[in-house]
Every structure is written in C-alpha cells, then in structure tokens.
Amino acid sequence: MSFQGFDDPAGGGDHAARLADLRGVMRGQDLAAVIVPRADVHQGEYVADADARLAWLTGFTGSAGFAIVAQDRAGVFVDGRYRVQVRGQVDLAQFTPVDWPETRPSDWLRAALPQGGRVGFDPWLHARREIEGMETALEGSGIALIALETNPVDAIWPDRPAPPVGAARIHPDDLAGETAAAKRTRLAAELQAAGQAAALLTLPDSISWLLNIRGSDLPKNPVVQAFAVLSDTGHVALFADPTKFDADLRAHLGDEVSLLPHDALGSALTDLEGPVRVDPGSAPEAAFRILEGAGTDIARGPDPAVLPKARKNAAELAGMRAAHRRDGVAMVRLLAWLDRHDPAALTEIDVVRHLEDLRRQAGILDISFDTIMGAGPNGAIIHYRVTRATNRPLAPGDLLLIDSGGQYADGTTDITRTVALGPVRADAVAPFTAVLRGMIALSRARFPKGVAGAHLDALARQFLWAEGMDFDHGTGHGVGAALCVHEGPARISRAGDVALEPGMILSNEPGYYREGSFGIRIENLIVVAEARAEPGRSMMGFQTLTLCPIDRRLIDIAALSADERGWLDAYHAEVREALSADLQGDDLDWLIAATAPLA
Structure with missing residues (x-):
C-alpha cells in the first residue's frame, strides 16, 4: 500500500x-x-x-x-x-x-x-x-x-531515483469478465481486418487490461509499466522488467506472450514488418523515429485496446458496483464522524488519515489518488494536496471539500463531497445549489447514439452560467475498472469528442471555486447504459454508481424543480437501501437522517 x-x-x-x-x-x-x-x-x-x-x-x-x-x-x-x-x-x-x-x-x-x-x-x-x-x-x-x-x-539530477520495479500480479478472469487470450484474439482480428501486421501498445493501462495483469510501479495506479507489440496472430511481445513477474504470473501469461527486457524494444521495433499500427496521440515520438528509420510501414491509428477497455463488461460493472458499496460505507462513516466532532479539534490531515483508515477497513488495496481535503480557502485550490506546511485546522463555518477514492481488487472509486462544518455560510448556498442542479441535470440526461461529452458538458454548467459563474476543469473524465482513476478516451468536457457508449464509466463533477474563500465540488461516478426510447429509436442515459449522501444543509430547496427534488430523494433512498445493512449505531442514525426526503 x-x-x-x-x-x-x-x-x-x-x-x-x-x-x-x-x-x-x-x-x-x-x-x-x-x-x-x-x-x-x-x-x-x-x-x-x-x-x-x-x-x-x-x-x-x-x-x-x-x-x-x-x-x-x-x-x-x-x-x-x-x-x-x-x-x-x-x-x-x-x-x-x-x-x-x-x-x-x-x-x-x-x-x-x-x-x-x-x-x-x-x-x-x-x-x-x-x-x-x-x-x-x-x-x-x-x-x-x-x-x-x-x-x-x-x-x-545527481540523486535521481531509480525506476520502479513493483511486483505485478494476476487480475482474475472472474473480475475481468474475459480471458486475456480472448482479448488478444479479439484485438488481433481487428488488426487482420485492417490489413495491419502488428500494433505497438505504449499505455500501461491498455497493456494491463489486455493481459489481465495489474502492477505496483506507480502509486495509486495499479498498472505494469511496459511496452507491448500485439501481432495479428494474437501473440504479444511484452517489454518490461522481468523481475516483476513471478512463476505464477508467467504461467498466466502463457506461451503466446513473450516477456522481454525493456531495452530490447528498440531492436524489436527495427525488426518489425509492417504495417504497424501506432497511435500518434499517445506513442512517443522516439518510437515513430525508430520505425521510420527502419523503413517500416506505419499505420497511424488509435491504440486498439483503448475503446474495448472503456466499454466495461457485466463482470467489470458488477465489480465496480460492489466496490462502490464498500466505499460508500467508508464515506458515510467519515461524514458521520465529522458531524460528531468539533471542527476546531481537527485538521485536514486528521480527516485524511481517518478516511484512509476507514477505507482500509473496507478492503482497500490503495487510494486511487492523493486525497484532496480542502478546508475553507484551500478548497478553492482545485487539485489541492495537503502537506504538513499547508495543513489547515478546520473551523466552524468552513466548507470542507473532500475529493478521494480507492483502489479495490474489483473496482476503482472517485467521489467528491462538499460539507458544511457547523453553521452554514449564506454565500455558499446559491453556488452549491447551482452545482448540484448541474450534477442532477447530467445524471438525468438522455441522448442518442453518437453524442459525445462535448454535447453534454453545458448541462452541468447551465445553472452556474445563468449566474455568471463557471469552473475551470472538465465536467467528467473516464474511469477504469480496477485500473487508473483517469482513463481515456471518453470525457465530458468541451474537448470531449469521443461518442459515449454503453459500459463507459465517467465522473460527473461540476464545481465552483472562490479563491481565498471556499471551493465546492459534487462528484458521482456514472455509467452509460441503454435508456427507454420510442420504437425504432435507440437512446442512452446514465446510471449512478456512487453511493453517498449529499449535504442537504447547503441546498436552497426552494430553487430546485420538482424533478430535481424527486431525483435527489430517489438517489438518497437508493443510498440508504444499499448501505444500511453495513452500518450500525450512530453511523446508521446519521445515514437515515442524511437521506431523509427533502422537506
């Protein structure tokens, strides 16, 4: 860990x-x-x-x-x-x-x-x-x-650290939902259909997904740092530090995966016969130069694993839902604990440590990114990371922005909640409500095939825009299944040009930041799914994976429409039903109160 x-x-x-x-x-x-x-x-x-x-x-x-x-x-x-x-x-x-x-x-x-x-x-x-x-x-x-x-x-850089050599591990087929052999065969068939002899894979999460392996080279991202060449026969040449792979993992890879040292990549690229698919958006310039120097025919095209990886199958979605239930319990226990304590007795680091302890109890393997725990003005720093030098004591009247997540064996979580500490500051209610309404609007969206994140981004911003406000980050990023918390190619932003497809998991996280004062963000993870449509037409929408109450103290209930109130009450009822059996005592009492219907 x-x-x-x-x-x-x-x-x-x-x-x-x-x-x-x-x-x-x-x-x-x-x-x-x-x-x-x-x-x-x-x-x-x-x-x-x-x-x-x-x-x-x-x-x-x-x-x-x-x-x-x-x-x-x-x-x-x-x-x-x-x-x-x-x-x-x-x-x-x-x-x-x-x-x-x-x-x-x-x-x-x-x-x-x-x-x-x-x-x-x-x-x-x-x-x-x-x-x-x-x-x-x-x-x-x-x-x-x-x-x-x-x-x-x-x-x-005289004391530059050594490259990582974290141990790799098997990602079980029952969690992956498809064997590595089936994935290799499926992607090889795509290469054959395109008349391509091979594809160079340079993204560690693509390689980890393809081979049903996970690693520990990078903190919080369970990937194996490697390069790979997938041939049109389904064979994979994997270029990685061999010391990361024990006997069981080598047996899992099988005879159709050749494990080679990292420094063998250059000569292997020189020897390849083309056409070789290489992704110009992610493959390094150096790889192109090696292939060009050898006179190899290059077929520019997307990494063949990126889209299949983004379309989660039934087993991956089941794992993600299970991980979110456990993570939701940890989050509820944290928020209930916060409400039972005098804010002035705590610091940002105290809350981070307690949340990590609760996630350990929920079965976490690692956190999925450094927790953003921003109290008061620190919450306005969008990717704030608390250090001993910046650690702020909590104070009554602060907003506390908590953006955090966990890596579980079966899924990856990413959630943001903004909570009031003690008395609610009046100037935060309107922007919080606008952020919430945008999050609800995106959650309720229905759209036809071919719609991309850029088409939906304004739904999450519309209520902020109406008040002359906005936020300077994307509304949503893709999320991996027991993989990287940030995953391509789909996203919800003005630059999101990849059509959304069933099984894609994205974040839904509008926000508002007042420098020197406070920050607000509300984030759920959502999955694209088929939605009800009239005969002869196909529509999609979102299902919410995240299970955790939203702070009702910061909501201007009168500003919500009947549909928005209905959505929030239904969401809170779902949270209560999903998590109640795993909570008890004061934590359960807190959950019941936090998820009661809006008055």
Whole structure:
C-alpha cells in the first residue's frame, strides 16, 4: 500500500540552482530553449519519482503541465485547475506561470526567441501528434525542434531515483469478465481486418487490461509499466522488467506472450514488418523515429485496446458496483464522524488519515489518488494536496471539500463531497445549489447514439452560467475498472469528442471555486447504459454508481424543480437501501437522517 504522505511532494531543493545548471547544459549543446514536460515514456498522467522532472526542476507538482526554459526566462504552463497552486509552489523570481492552453507553447517560443533558435526536447517524453502540432505552429519562425539523445534534466539530477520495479500480479478472469487470450484474439482480428501486421501498445493501462495483469510501479495506479507489440496472430511481445513477474504470473501469461527486457524494444521495433499500427496521440515520438528509420510501414491509428477497455463488461460493472458499496460505507462513516466532532479539534490531515483508515477497513488495496481535503480557502485550490506546511485546522463555518477514492481488487472509486462544518455560510448556498442542479441535470440526461461529452458538458454548467459563474476543469473524465482513476478516451468536457457508449464509466463533477474563500465540488461516478426510447429509436442515459449522501444543509430547496427534488430523494433512498445493512449505531442514525426526503 502507498497511502498518502504529507511531505512536500516536490522534495524541496534549490530550484534556482537547478535552473542555472540546466541553462549550462543548454549552452553546451547550443540550445536556445528546452521543453520539460510532466510525462514519462508512456505519456501517463501519473509518473514515478524517477520521471518527476518537472516537479524536481520547478517545484510544481500538478498532474498536468510543462515548462519551457530559455536563457532569459522560464515559463511553467498550467491549465485552469492549477493556476492558484502553481503560484504557491514555484519560485516566481525564476519561473513565470503561463495560462495554457490560452497561450500556446509556439506563441511563447516566438516571443522568447524572436531571432529563432534550437529548442531541445526528449523524443521519448512527447507524442508524435504533439511534436507535429508544434512544428506546424512554428513554421516560418526560424525555431527548430531538436530531438535530444539524452535528457538534459537527467544530466543535472545527481540523486535521481531509480525506476520502479513493483511486483505485478494476476487480475482474475472472474473480475475481468474475459480471458486475456480472448482479448488478444479479439484485438488481433481487428488488426487482420485492417490489413495491419502488428500494433505497438505504449499505455500501461491498455497493456494491463489486455493481459489481465495489474502492477505496483506507480502509486495509486495499479498498472505494469511496459511496452507491448500485439501481432495479428494474437501473440504479444511484452517489454518490461522481468523481475516483476513471478512463476505464477508467467504461467498466466502463457506461451503466446513473450516477456522481454525493456531495452530490447528498440531492436524489436527495427525488426518489425509492417504495417504497424501506432497511435500518434499517445506513442512517443522516439518510437515513430525508430520505425521510420527502419523503413517500416506505419499505420497511424488509435491504440486498439483503448475503446474495448472503456466499454466495461457485466463482470467489470458488477465489480465496480460492489466496490462502490464498500466505499460508500467508508464515506458515510467519515461524514458521520465529522458531524460528531468539533471542527476546531481537527485538521485536514486528521480527516485524511481517518478516511484512509476507514477505507482500509473496507478492503482497500490503495487510494486511487492523493486525497484532496480542502478546508475553507484551500478548497478553492482545485487539485489541492495537503502537506504538513499547508495543513489547515478546520473551523466552524468552513466548507470542507473532500475529493478521494480507492483502489479495490474489483473496482476503482472517485467521489467528491462538499460539507458544511457547523453553521452554514449564506454565500455558499446559491453556488452549491447551482452545482448540484448541474450534477442532477447530467445524471438525468438522455441522448442518442453518437453524442459525445462535448454535447453534454453545458448541462452541468447551465445553472452556474445563468449566474455568471463557471469552473475551470472538465465536467467528467473516464474511469477504469480496477485500473487508473483517469482513463481515456471518453470525457465530458468541451474537448470531449469521443461518442459515449454503453459500459463507459465517467465522473460527473461540476464545481465552483472562490479563491481565498471556499471551493465546492459534487462528484458521482456514472455509467452509460441503454435508456427507454420510442420504437425504432435507440437512446442512452446514465446510471449512478456512487453511493453517498449529499449535504442537504447547503441546498436552497426552494430553487430546485420538482424533478430535481424527486431525483435527489430517489438517489438518497437508493443510498440508504444499499448501505444500511453495513452500518450500525450512530453511523446508521446519521445515514437515515442524511437521506431523509427533502422537506
């Protein structure tokens, strides 16, 4: 288990000196600038300590962003989730926060290098599509992107941690709902139909899903860090550290999976006969260059496991529902415990630790991400992570935003509740109610085949927009089944262009954030399912997986429509029925009161 620690995740250090050292390396290689992404060779959102180059260099620890370092300036590019956080983490005398994607890296580079110049990047840490887009945007500027043979940050990082070698394990077929052999055969048939000889898989969650394995290389994400080549015969060449695989797991993989060391990937790619499917949106630029250098025919196309993985089968959905029942019990016990305590006697860390204890009792293997426990103004930091330095005592009148989740053997959870501590502050009621109404609107949505997340995003924002408010993050992300808590390709956001299909699990999490005051977010996980429709027409909707009451003290009941009140009462009745048998005493009494019909 790798539960949350409370030290500075960037590890401290002299970031000004590190920046100066990096500029020295740049001068030695005649580089006008260097790009430092928050990415590893798998383009993952979560990275091991060995790959946390952005945090080590700048101090910024968010899960998305990058830096560009020139000789006279250094920008840290972050989206709306991190614009408060970044200002509190980086040395503003050395690094300038840059609003991204409003400011594109190409625009920043044109301003920083008006005479042109060489801009270095590590080709293993950027996807092909990203590099192509930047090259197009830089045309005519005199700026050239230079693929580097070695990473310049690694050259100045003397105590860089070793790569992870966490043990891998079998994910049982009864939880997966399909054998690995059947998955390999199914995806190989797709390659055959497309006339493709093989596919390069670079996403660890795709590989873990395909082979029915799980790992411990990354905290909170049960994946095996590996590359794989799937052939049109169903054979898989798996490139990973062999020490992660014991005899039982090797037997599980079987003869149709060849286990090879990581450093054998380059020569294997050189020897492949094409066409080879490679995903330009996720495969590293370096892999494309190896294949192109060998003259191999490349078929650009999506990772063949991404969509099948997103469409959860009956066994995966059953596991997710079971995990959410256990997780709901832990959450109810936490909220009941909070209401029984004087807020002033607790801190954010106290609540995080108690919630982790309750999830341990519920059978957790790990948390699914670092708990966001934001009291008062800390709740307005969208991806706030409490440390000993920032740990805030709770106070009557605060809002407490709790965004957390668990990794269970049979499912992954992600839930946010915002609760009032003591007396309810009047200025929070209207935005809380608007957020709740948006969450309900999305929960109740019905839509035809072909609708994507971008078509639905406004449903969750409409009541905030009506009051001149909004939130600077997506409304929902995909969620894996006993896999990564953030999963592609579907999402609910203005950029969500993948059609929603039955079995896809997404979060439904509108919010509102008043900097320096409070934050509000309400999040349930929802699954796409067939919905009632007139004859001859197919419709879909959502079923809610998350089981936990929503704080009624913060709701302006008069602002809810009859349908909205009906939805909330029905949801609370479902929560009460699902969880009551596993609660007792004061916790059960709290649940009954918290889920009573609205007055």
